[in-house]
Amino acid sequence: MSTDRPVRLGLMGFGQTGRQLYDLASHRDDITVIAIADIGKPQILHYLLQSEVARPAEYSLDGNYLVGPGGRTRLMSTDQPAEMPWDVFDVDLVIDATGRYRSADEMRAHLGNGAPRVLLRTLPGDDIDRIVIPGVNEESIAPQDRMVSAGSPTTSALCLLLHTLSQHFVIECGSATTVHAYTSDQALQDYAGSDYRRSRSAARNIIPNGHEAGHWLGHVLPLFAGKITTSTLNVPVQEGCLLDVNLVFEDAAVTADDVNRVMTEAAKRLPEQMGVIDDPIVSSDVLGSSLSLLFDIQGTLKAGEHFVKTLSWYETRGHAARLLDVARLYHRLDAREVA
Numbered sequence: 001m002s003t004d005r006p007v008r009l010g011l012m013g014f015g016q017t018g019r020q021l022y023d024l025a026s027h028r029d030d031i032t033v034i035a036i037a038d039i040g041k042p043q044i045l046h047y048l049l050q051s052e053v054a055r056p057a058e059y060s061l062d063g064n065y066l067v068g069p070g071g072r073t074r075l076m077s078t079d080q081p082a083e084m085p086w087d088v089f090d091v092d093l094v095i096d097a098t099g100r101y102r103s104a105d106e107m108r109a110h111l112g113n114g115a116p117r118v119l120l121r122t123l124p125g126d127d128i129d130r131i132v133i134p135g136v137n138e139e140s141i142a143p144q145d146r147m148v149s150a151g152s153p154t155t156s157a158l159c160l161l162l163h164t165l166s167q168h169f170v171i172e173c174g175s176a177t178t179v180h181a182y183t184s185d186q187a188l189q190d191y192a193g194s195d196y197r198r199s200r201s202a203a204r205n206i207i208p209n210g211h212e213a214g215h216w217l218g219h220v221l222p223l224f225a226g227k228i229t230t231s232t233l234n235v236p237v238q239e240g241c242l243l244d245v246n247l248v249f250e251d252a253a254v255t256a257d258d259v260n261r262v263m264t265e266a267a268k269r270l271p272e273q274m275g276v277i278d279d280p281i282v283s284s285d286v287l288g289s290s291l292s293l294l295f296d297i298q299g300t301l302k303a304g305e306h307f308v309k310t311l312s313w314y315e316t317r318g319h320a321a322r323l324l325d326v327a328r329l330y331h332r333l334d335a336r337e338v339a
């Protein structure tokens, strides 16, 4: 296999993340989205795409094909991984961005239908081959990985922060809370759901939720296994998230300026994944960013001897960009194996 040819991508789930990554891929010549499976009608999917992207006129619908700067993409009305004939499309990798199918068995259904590798947009439901966070553990990937997750937007932001700081300081423990835009699986009005708080109106409430990043953190950063608690506050904001991380440092001499300096230097080394900002921004200012973490210099505060609080911003587009990064990483790895 040659890396000269583009990655042939299959996509299941053309929601917010799927549309963003399709739009990003359409403007790059190293990835082609060959087929998209979604439960939505092609006309509605095209309509939603046009409302999402900066240049809607670039995209048209030709029967069951979405046509854009990246070429023609077949739209399939399919709701089960086992029903999607990936072998017919000869894809290199399938991204599952439905949020519905997160278990190893469900990922195997994609593999069984001809997907050589499956990449989840979310954290997995159970053990899979690997969780890959670009900028953190990408060197761990192996050719035999078949079921992979790119974490989640929150997981990426948290891992980038912790990985960077742990290269300079010893962190004893901490807590991370994402102040998170509401998601499409929440109800706009009070509506009986899977748990008490998630049954309340997303449009009216600050809703405390758990977050699975803490559970999976040790798979990406073994140093932090069991050391960081994670939780979510879903708020009535449509897009844009804020990660509030409180850390206990071993060394009492660490200052807020030290933390800011380390993050600023790291952002220069990973300009596609991380940035720093010293302006008084709010959540809507981060929309359109393809970074996974925008570190807020003014948000760093120290209390007592060992405790430092940090703030970082992110949104879905950054995660869409990272999903494409992971697809490229495996494409290059496969090409090296074949050579």
Ligand SMILES: NC(=O)c1ccc[n+]([C@@H]2O[C@H](COP(=O)([O-])OP(=O)(O)OC[C@H]3O[C@@H](n4cnc5c(N)ncnc54)[C@H](O)[C@@H]3O)[C@@H](O)[C@H]2O)c1
Residues within 6 Å of the ligand: 012, 013, 014, 015, 016, 017, 018, 037, 038, 039, 040, 078, 079, 080, 097, 098, 099, 100, 121, 122, 152, 153, 181, 183, 184, 185, 316
């Ligand atoms: N956006 C966020 O910030 C965020 C944060 C945490 C978790 N999540 C979860 O991640 C998942 C994906 O995120 P998103 O923002 O792109 O969600 P989304 O709801 O915008 O998109 C999901 C897409 O998958 C499609 N879909 C659902 N079930 C399907 C099925 N059985 N077969 C084919 N297509 C199906 C939907 O029609 C939709 O187009 C969701 O479950 C979401 O709740 C999102």
